[in-house]
Amino acid sequence: MTNRKKHSLKVLAELNNALNLIEESDLSAFSSDSMQNSAELEIKEAEGLLGRCANELNGNTKPKLRIIHHLACSGGTLISKCLSALPNVYLLSEVHPHTGLAVDLDKPRYSPTDITSLAKYAKIPFSNELADKIFKQSIISAYEHVESLGGTLVLRDHTHADFNTWSVIPQRSRVVSLLEENFNIQSILTVRDPIDAYSSLVKNGWVHFEPKSFDEYCRRLLLLLEQFSSDQIFSYELLSSEPQTQVAAICHRLDLQFDETFENIFSLFKVTGDSGRKSDVISERERIAPQAIIEESENSPFYQKYKEKYYVTN
Template sequence: MSAPTDPQALLARIEDARALLNTHDHQKALTPRLADPLPSLIQQCRSLSEEAAQVEAEPVRCLHHFACTGGTLMARYLAVQPNTILLSEIDPLSRLHIDGEPPRFAPTDLIQHLRYSPREIPQEVIGDVFLAGLAPLLADCRGRGRRLVLRDHAHSQFCHGDAPQDRPTLRALLMRRYPVRSVVTVRHPLDAYLSLSNNNWLHFTPGTLDEYARRTLAFLDAHEGVEIFRYEDFLAAPDPHLRNICKVLDLPFAGVQAELVALMPLTGDSGRGGQGLQSRPRRPVPDDIAAAARTSKRYISLCDRLKYDPAPESGTGGSAGP
């Protein structure tokens, strides 16, 4: 059995302990981890979400051009680059094949059904539906290390009807929610116009070279600041020009893979085909169009802007024009 404790000594020790407990600074010093409350679970989640938002989001890549400018061929060469997914002829606000036509069977096309609604759906809502639909695709691309490229269908907006449609471009629409990397590709305006005429795709009025030049200038203005690549330059030196396009779009580059391009199906193929990446002589220029090429201020201004010779007697048509 232990020896009896001195009562006076025990009382002194108890008083010391009580004094220590009553001293806030000593309490905090003895228990520093308990001095401040732990952050709530909600706050921790909010902090993690804010940190994630600071990580640069994967951009949507865009390829913008007019019909009959070699766009399909150039898009094919982009589509076969590693880990690249390219969707062809995208314009969620297009009304082609909608206005004045009966509803068509389209069980997978939600936006088309919104257009058919007898109660008008606002254009802003249709744009939001499109943007929301991209979200899971972009998330899947990020998870798989893939890049998404959208090939525009600018013809719907700029080359259809009495005037270019006053609405957001695909690029402007995407930029409301996502970072965007874009390039514009062009072809000599005279060659492109002749190809449109040959295909009966002059869907604007008046269907003149001057009017085509006006609409092309409006397209370029709507994409001001976006880097421009000329189709003829691509034909002359495919590898360096494709490399530069991939650099602007932040796409992996594995070279010009002609054997794979032939296996890549895309909509919008209007080209003559058959000779690969080769320039061809310009189509015969009718006298009235040749005269317009010499006198149209808009056409001459457009050629000057894109650094083309406006003379109707010069130039080559390229392999894509029909």
């Protein structure tokens, strides 16, 4: 046994003894609210120390951070609302360090809290490097704040910015690459049949890549899928038909507390990117893709590759 582990075991034993003494004490015996609050605070701090010490013994020196990924118009808003409805979960929607989609340098918008955009408007040199630093520190601060309140932070990566814009497609998610040094990242990817997702993308005017073809969309989707293992990938179609089973499976993969009542309240949560369904009931959706895109899919080599490797609902 290493000296570090011996020391950790000793500390853990001492903390356990201290916590037992605190828990066995009668808080009602304290004469003032301030003294009782102080005792309760000691318990909370001791429990936190126990948890950190246990993590050290298990080799988990970095805190766990959950991230969900999906392309635009692929059902991401629905899963984001479902996760937001889980106990003590706080979801930051569509995060990204420096996507050009958010900034129009010719028409600066009022954004007093968005230092990254203001830096671009000010033409500060190497603004993307600055954006990375601001983003990373902001997520760390948000994580620590939420954790101190007993909550769980979940990030919704704006995956569209990495894979469906004019920017060079990264080898890995930019959000993950920035945060993995400080966090133990747990990720999932949700996907929707490309025919429906691309049709919705065209309808909303969000085709930000060239060429603007369905085949190119599928090529980019395949590059995204290659970054995830099969147990990290979840289907929007299955989520729509089996919400309880699929959300439970996602919770298991992300180590979140599942609560079957999420279906009753998911529609109450507001997130960015809410361009799709407005119903407060989760149900399967009919295909509304135009005939032209359906015909294009029949001649798409990359869509055929997608169908060979991944399940597609018809």
